[in-house]
Amino acid sequence: MTPLIAGNWKMNGSRAALAELDAIAAAAAATPGVEVAICPPFTLIERAVARQPGLLIGGQDCHAEPHGAFTGAVSAAMLAEAGARLAIVGHSERRRDQHETDAMVCAKAEAAMGAGLMTIICVGETEAARADGGTEAMVARQLRGSVPHSAGDHLVIAYEPIWAIGSGQTPTVEEVAGVHALIRRSLAGLLGETRAAMVRILYGGSVNAHNAAALLAAPHVDGALVGSASLTAADFVPIIEAAA
Numbered sequence: 591m592t593p594l595i596a597g598n599w600k601m602n603g604s605r606a607a608l609a610e611l612d613a614i615a616a617a618a619a620a621t622p623g624v625e626v627a628i629c630p631p632f633t634l635i636e637r638a639v640a641r642q643p644g645l646l647i648g649g650q651d652c653h654a655e656p657h658g659a660f661t662g663a664v665s666a667a668m669l670a671e672a673g674a675r676l677a678i679v680g681h682s683e684r685r686r687d688q689h690e691t692d693a694m695v696c697a698k699a700e701a702a703m704g705a706g707l708m709t710i711i712c713v714g715e716t717e718a719a720r721a722d723g724g725t726e727a728m729v730a731r732q733l734r735g736s737v738p739h740s741a742g743d744h745l746v747i748a749y750e751p752i753w754a755i756g757s758g759q760t761p762t763v764e765e766v767a768g769v770h771a772l773i774r775r776s777l778a779g780l781l782g783e784t785r786a787a788m789v790r791i792l793y794g795g796s797v798n799a800h801n802a803a804a805l806l807a808a809p810h811v812d813g814a815l816v817g818s819a820s821l822t823a824a825d826f827v828p829i830i831e832a833a834a
C-alpha cells in the first residue's frame with residue numbers, strides 16, 4: 591500500500607506561504623513511493639493546485655449538501671471544481687467547535703466520495719476516554735457512525751488521539767499499532783475484509799521529523815496526517831522521507 595503523508599494547514603497559510611509547496615513538491619517527486627497531500631484553507635486551494643499540480647491538494651471540510659442556503663459552507667463539488675482531489679471530514683476540531691456528529695461526518699464523507707474526492711475521515715479518543723480505558727470503544731463507535739457503508743477505495747481513516755493534537759505528546763508506537771489494528775478489524779466488519787484491506791489508516795497527532803519514522807513503521811500505519819509540521823517544507827519534507 592502506498593503510504594500517504596497529508597498536511598493539514600488548518601487556519602494557517604497565505605499566498606506567500608504557498609512558496610513552501612515548491613520544496614514539498616520536489617520532495618514528493620523524489621519519493622515516488624509516497625503520496626503527498628496538502629490541505630490548505632479553502633481560499634488557497636486553486637492557487638496551490640496551479641502552483642504545484644503534481645501535489646494532491648485537498649480541502650479541510652465540505653458540506654454534505656451539493657448547494658443551497660448554507661452560509662459560509664463549501665460543497666464537495668466546489669472543492670473538486672477548485673482542483674482539490676481530497677477532503678478531510680470529521681476532524682476533531684470541527685467535531686468540537688462545530689458540534690459535528692458521526693452522522694454529519696458520514697453524510698459529508700458520502701458527499702466527498704460522490705464528488706470523486708479521496709476522503710480522510712478522522713477519529714480519535716478524548717483524554718478522558720483514554721484515562722478510562724475507553725479508547726477502543728470510542729474509536730469503534732466513531733467508525734460505525736462515520737464510515738459510509740458504500741465507502742470504497744476513496745476512503746482513508748486518520749486516527750488522531752485528541753490529546754495528542756498540537757500537544758507534543760504521542761501514544762507509544764505499540765498503542766498506535768493496537769488502535770490501528772482495531773480500526774482495520776472494525777472496517778472489516780463494516781465493509782468486508784477485501785475493502786477494509788485497501789483502506790489506508792493514517793496516524794495524526796504531534797507527528798514530526800523526529801518521531802515519524804518510528805510511528806510510520808508500526809503495523810497498519812499507512813501514513814500520517816500532519817498539522818503544524820506541515821506548514822514549512824523544512825519540517826514536512828523529513829516526514830515524507832521517513833515514509834519512503
Ligand SMILES: O=C[C@H](O)COP(=O)(O)O
Nearest residue numbers: 598755756795796817818
Ligand atoms: O490534522 C492534523 C492533526 O490535527 C495533527 O495536528 P498536529 O500535527 O499539529 O498535532
